[in-house]
Amino acid sequence: MFKLSxxxxxxxxxxxxxxxxxxxxxxxxEVRDSLRDGCGFxxxxxxxxxxxxxxxxxxxxxxxxxxxxxxxxxxxFSISPCLPTFTKLDSGTVVVDRxxxxxxxxxxxVGERKYDWEKRQRFALSATEVGSLxxxxxxxxxxxxxDPSMLSSNAGQVRKSLSIKPHANNNGYFVSLTxxxxxxxxxDYFSVPITTAEFAVMKTACSFALPHIMGWDQITNxxxxxxxxxxxxxxxxxxxxxxxx
Amino acid sequence: MFKLSxxxxxxxxxxxxxxxxxxxxxxxxEVRDSLRDGCGFxxxxxxxxxxxxxxxxxxxxxxxxxxxxxxxxxxxFSISPCLPTFTKLDSGTVVVDRxxxxxxxxxxxVGERKYDWEKRQRFALSATEVGSLxxxxxxxxxxxxxDPSMLSSNAGQVRKSLSIKPHANNNGYFVSLTxxxxxxxxxDYFSVPITTAEFAVMKTACSFALPHIMGWDQITNxxxxxxxxxxxxxxxxxxxxxxxx
Amino acid sequence: MFKLSxxxxxxxxxxxxxxxxxxxxxxxxEVRDSLRDGCGFxxxxxxxxxxxxxxxxxxxxxxxxxxxxxxxxxxxFSISPCLPTFTKLDSGTVVVDRxxxxxxxxxxxVGERKYDWEKRQRFALSATEVGSLxxxxxxxxxxxxxDPSMLSSNAGQVRKSLSIKPHANNNGYFVSLTxxxxxxxxxDYFSVPITTAEFAVMKTACSFALPHIMGWDQITNxxxxxxxxxxxxxxxxxxxxxxxx
Amino acid sequence: MFKLSxxxxxxxxxxxxxxxxxxxxxxxxEVRDSLRDGCGFxxxxxxxxxxxxxxxxxxxxxxxxxxxxxxxxxxxFSISPCLPTFTKLDSGTVVVDRxxxxxxxxxxxVGERKYDWEKRQRFALSATEVGSLxxxxxxxxxxxxxDPSMLSSNAGQVRKSLSIKPHANNNGYFVSLTxxxxxxxxxDYFSVPITTAEFAVMKTACSFALPHIMGWDQITNxxxxxxxxxxxxxxxxxxxxxxxx
Numbered sequence: 012m013f014k015l016s017x018x019x020x021x022x023x024x025x026x027x028x029x030x031x032x033x034x035x036x037x038x039x040x041e042v043r044d045s046l047r048d049g050c051g052f053x054x055x056x057x058x059x060x061x062x063x064x065x066x067x068x069x070x071x072x073x074x075x076x077x078x079x080x081x082x083x084x085x086x087x088f089s090i091s092p093c094l095p096t097f098t099k100l101d102s103g104t105v106v107v108d109r110x111x112x113x114x115x116x117x118x119x120x121v122g123e124r125k126y127d128w129e130k131r132q133r134f135a136l137s138a139t140e141v142g143s144l145x146x147x148x149x150x151x152x153x154x155x156x157x158d159p160s161m162l163s164s165n166a167g168q169v170r171k172s173l174s175i176k177p178h179a180n181n182n183g184y185f186v187s188l189t190x191x192x193x194x195x196x197x198x199d200y201f202s203v204p205i206t207t208a209e210f211a212v213m214k215t216a217c218s219f220a221l222p223h224i225m226g227w228d229q230i231t232n233x234x235x236x237x238x239x240x241x242x243x244x245x246x247x248x249x250x251x252x253x254x255x256x
Numbered sequence: 257m258f259k260l261s262x263x264x265x266x267x268x269x270x271x272x273x274x275x276x277x278x279x280x281x282x283x284x285x286e287v288r289d290s291l292r293d294g295c296g297f298x299x300x301x302x303x304x305x306x307x308x309x310x311x312x313x314x315x316x317x318x319x320x321x322x323x324x325x326x327x328x329x330x331x332x333f334s335i336s337p338c339l340p341t342f343t344k345l346d347s348g349t350v351v352v353d354r355x356x357x358x359x360x361x362x363x364x365x366v367g368e369r370k371y372d373w374e375k376r377q378r379f380a381l382s383a384t385e386v387g388s389l390x391x392x393x394x395x396x397x398x399x400x401x402x403d404p405s406m407l408s409s410n411a412g413q414v415r416k417s418l419s420i421k422p423h424a425n426n427n428g429y430f431v432s433l434t435x436x437x438x439x440x441x442x443x444d445y446f447s448v449p450i451t452t453a454e455f456a457v458m459k460t461a462c463s464f465a466l467p468h469i470m471g472w473d474q475i476t477n478x479x480x481x482x483x484x485x486x487x488x489x490x491x492x493x494x495x496x497x498x499x500x501x
Numbered sequence: 502m503f504k505l506s507x508x509x510x511x512x513x514x515x516x517x518x519x520x521x522x523x524x525x526x527x528x529x530x531e532v533r534d535s536l537r538d539g540c541g542f543x544x545x546x547x548x549x550x551x552x553x554x555x556x557x558x559x560x561x562x563x564x565x566x567x568x569x570x571x572x573x574x575x576x577x578f579s580i581s582p583c584l585p586t587f588t589k590l591d592s593g594t595v596v597v598d599r600x601x602x603x604x605x606x607x608x609x610x611v612g613e614r615k616y617d618w619e620k621r622q623r624f625a626l627s628a629t630e631v632g633s634l635x636x637x638x639x640x641x642x643x644x645x646x647x648d649p650s651m652l653s654s655n656a657g658q659v660r661k662s663l664s665i666k667p668h669a670n671n672n673g674y675f676v677s678l679t680x681x682x683x684x685x686x687x688x689d690y691f692s693v694p695i696t697t698a699e700f701a702v703m704k705t706a707c708s709f710a711l712p713h714i715m716g717w718d719q720i721t722n723x724x725x726x727x728x729x730x731x732x733x734x735x736x737x738x739x740x741x742x743x744x745x746x
Numbered sequence: 747m748f749k750l751s752x753x754x755x756x757x758x759x760x761x762x763x764x765x766x767x768x769x770x771x772x773x774x775x776e777v778r779d780s781l782r783d784g785c786g787f788x789x790x791x792x793x794x795x796x797x798x799x800x801x802x803x804x805x806x807x808x809x810x811x812x813x814x815x816x817x818x819x820x821x822x823f824s825i826s827p828c829l830p831t832f833t834k835l836d837s838g839t840v841v842v843d844r845x846x847x848x849x850x851x852x853x854x855x856v857g858e859r860k861y862d863w864e865k866r867q868r869f870a871l872s873a874t875e876v877g878s879l880x881x882x883x884x885x886x887x888x889x890x891x892x893d894p895s896m897l898s899s900n901a902g903q904v905r906k907s908l909s910i911k912p913h914a915n916n917n918g919y920f921v922s923l924t925x926x927x928x929x930x931x932x933x934d935y936f937s938v939p940i941t942t943a944e945f946a947v948m949k950t951a952c953s954f955a956l957p958h959i960m961g962w963d964q965i966t967n968x969x970x971x972x973x974x975x976x977x978x979x980x981x982x983x984x985x986x987x988x989x990x991x
Contacts, residue, residue, distance in 0.1 A: 074839050074968070075832070075840045075841075075965050075968055076840060076842070077830070077841075077842045077960060077961030077962060077965055079873065079962075091965065092965055092966060094966065094968070095322070104319050104321055105320045105321065106321045106322075107321070107322045138324065138457050140453070141457070142452075142453040142454060142455075143452075143456070145456060145460060146452060146453065146456035207877075208874050208875070208877040208878035208881065209874055210877075211877035211878070211880060211881035212873055212876070212877035212956065212960075215877070215953055215956050216956060216957055216960060218460055219956070219957040219966075220957070220962060220966065221460050221461060221464070222460075222464040222465070223966040225322060225324055225457075225461060226320065226322030227322060227324075227336075227337060227461060227465060228966065230320050230322055230339070231337060231339065231473065233320055233339070253378045253379060253402060253404040253416065349564050349566055350564065350565045350566065351567075352566070383569065384696075384699055384702055385698070386702070387697075387698040387699060387700075387701035387702035388697075388698035388701070390701060390705060391697060463705055466705050466706060466709070467705075467709040467710070470567060470569055470702075470706060471567030472569075472706060472710060474565040474567065475565050475567055475581065475582055475584070476584065476709075476710065476713040476718065478584070585812070587810070593809070594811055595810045595811060596811045596812075597812045628947050629941075629943050629944055629947055630943070631947070632942075632944060632945075632947035632950070633942075633943035635950060636942060636943065636946035711947065711950050711954070712951055712954040712955070715812060715814055715951060716810065716812030717812060717826075717827060717951060717954065717955060719810040719812065720810050720812060720826065720827055720829070721827060721954075721958040721963065723809070723810055723829070743868045743869060743870050743892060743894040
């Protein structure tokens with residue numbers, strides 16, 4: 012385990028990332044797994060074998076990697092947008108296939124500036140959960156419960172809960188994740204104190220990302236692709252959208 | 257009617273959508289109607305015959321479909337941006353032909369996780385109505401009245417009202433739509449309770465969408481298309497915009 | 502004058518616009534003047550002779566026209582972003598040549614749904630004035646004073662003031678423009694009551710437009726044009742921005 | 747020194763900029779230094795020799811220059827986004843190499859409308875520091891401390907602190923920078939009073955810029971480059987992001 016924990020030089024998250032990627036790129040099996048989650052965030056989705064597969068599917072071969080990470084004494088977490096995936100129907104219509112989310116990843120500290128990447132835990136905030144987060148006031152708190160195996164035979168075997176609670180002294184919050192896994196018979200707990208400034212970054216960045224994880228940027232971008240969606244002149248009488256079915 | 261109601265698996269709205277689209281694509285007449293509303297939101301505007309027509313008009317053949325939907329016990333509603341259409345004048349000027357809106361679609365529940373798509377009702381929020389929505393405080397409420405046949409011979413025959421009212425317990429709102437149709441002699445009522453988190457998503461997503469339904473994104477995008485709208489150097493004395501007529 | 506006043510069908514601002522453009526396009530001299538102000542907003546900058554000139558300068562030949570207009574009993578005003586113009590130096594650097602603004606245009610009512618376009622008056626809000634507007638609370642008011650001839654021989658001859666003051670009943674504002682022109686020996690006054698919803702649209706749309714009239718969207722767009730502004734690998738040690746001069 | 751101070755005509759920041767650029771372009775050595783910081787903001791990064799180097803690296807040859815500047819009696823400061831730089835790994839993954847920031851530049855007044863560009867001092871706000879700024883209330887204040895030589899042999903030799911404190915009369919703030927340089931044995935102090943309107947512009951523009959200096963716009967732009975990141979139909983079962991490692 013210790014051989015897998017990483018030095019995180021606070022002055023450069025990217026070098027750290029690079030190291031992680033080299034490390035990950037040697038674990039082919041895991042790569043193929045996480046590849047399937049189609050999320051630009053996951054470290055393993057970023058490595059070369061992965062991006063080659065993507066290229067085969069017509070993806071850009073580049074994956075941009077820019078999480079916002081909060082490093083604290085006992086644990087760290089990062090957050091990054093995970094875009095929705097789309098499916099094209101025979102009709103040519105593009106529909107959301109899997110919804111986007113804000114992916115949070117937690118790591119334990121295992122020494123000065125060392126965090127245990129191997130034992131990380133993840134929590135994917137839905138659009139509505141992001142709505143809770145960005146609307147929180149200084150006194151508010153929120154808690155979310157997930158069952159990653161919901162609707163599968165393992166339903167209830169793994170329970171995750173994320174909570175955001177204000178500090179007693181009212182300047183900042185505790186961001187905590189609990190993961191109870193009855194399959195592995197483990198219980199995991201992370202708690203990261205954040206400042207109001209760090210929470211403001213999360214709120215502003217999540218507000219920016221929300222329409223993107225909802226896929227609405229793809230709706231509003233359509234017109235640019237349609238050269239301003241012109242209609243032939245003359246065909247311009249006003250029709251009532253509500254009237255039609 | 258029951259044969260038309262759909263299972264909505266909450267874990268995947270897209271599969272549901274796909275089913276709807278197959279279903280709709282068999283009803284040619286309706287398709288041609290709703291095609292004319294030119295709004296990326298409508299289900300039927302998305303089917304293949306539709307997109308072919310679009311292609312003929314120089315539209316992208318893809319239509320992206322990503323509504324934000326709130327499913328509750330008795331009813332559900334979805335909301336999605338409906339972009340403005342533009343007309344190009346002989347002068348080359350592009351003007352808004354029909355204004356954009358935020359399209360809301362309501363459906364009754366007709367059983368566990370079943371909603372009656374056939375009897376849906378729609379309500380298109382104007383830019384100013386969106387302004388009311390995004391400025392609402394926790395205690396505020398608002399109500400909008402539409403007559404889809406306004407200025408036509410059927411004026412007053414159909415009356416729609418949408419209201420958003422805070423819960424008594426002050427955490428969330430009721431979103432309700434009433435449609436009185438004297439032509440069909442029907443009265444329809446939908447009410448969907450939403451949480452503050454769901455309302456926060458609506459506010460944030462509508463704030464994002466507002467400049468797009470106003471067409472302002474097309475104004476601000478012009479310069480990118482103009483390669484930063486450069487002027488030949490020398491022709492750069494400052495002129496007073498206000499002074500000119 | 503009356504022959505110049507226009508019917509403004511509230512259900513379609515664009516047809517109105519079209520008429521105005523035909524009307525304007527016959528006044529060549531004025532066209533050439535207002536062409537020079539390079540602002541996508543001005544009606545006359547949108548007509549064909551204008552766009553031809555633009556094309557000659559490498560502009561897109563299309564001009565998108567989508568003001569937000571508030572029509573009230575005695576007067577109307579519209580607001581629309583007016584993008585900055587840029588100059589390219591011999592060095593290849595692109596600098597702001599004339600700052601952008603939010604252009605407001607006021608018209609008097611001259612009968613039911615008729616507004617006098619010929620006697621319109623304009624007021625261009627600077628970025629900082631937009632800052633005042635978007636930060637206004639329900640009780641706040643603001644007033645701006647402009648001298649379009651500032652620094653010219655006509656300094657002080659024309660004085661414009663725009664004020665935004667809350668209604669007594671505290672739901673909405675009065676938006677008023679006064680123009681005193683000692684050259685023409687005229688005094689002009691417009692006052693348009695707006696609702697909180699209409700003001701919310703103005704605030705949200707102006708907040709969206711602000712970075713664009715500042716030209717910051719051109720800074721943040723650079724990287725996309727630079728294919729994510731990659732640096733050759735290896736040349737990636739962290740340098741201190743503050744240290745350098 | 748005086749020969750280096752510049753007239754800043756308040757009606758046109760760009761002409762001023764042009765002059766500065768000519769001036770800077772004669773100082774080759776400094777150019778090469780500041781070129782390396784890769785920030786579109788720095789004056790010297792904008793000059794021709796610079797942009798030629800950039801072009802050689804596949805950069806766009808244009809650099810857009812549009813700071814927001816507040817000129818006051820004793821000093822002035824400007825603020826502008828400084829985008830992150832990225833490194834492409836052999837794997838094809840693009841990672842943040844140096845984080846972006848909001849670059850503030852302070853200059854002393856050296857006469858009516860003259861500011862001493864040569865003795866400017868800079869302070870680069872990190873994403874989290876921007877979070878503090880945009881979340882400040884009317885009564886709040888904040889202070890940041892930087893050591894540009896942190897982790898180098900000169901650590902502690904230069905200390906910078908930026909503070910933003912509300913006016914006593916509660917309409918606006920003082921933005922102050924102190925720089926103590928033990929290497930040059932100098933102490934420098936700037937203080938610029940700003941109005942609530944000017945601060946609102948800073949907050950709104952910084953909120954707009956924050957996702958860009960974090961590099962999140964590059965994440966959300968990926969999909970557009972991926973033509974909506976389509977997956978082949980059929981490969982669309984929902985996978986649980988949290989479940990995977």
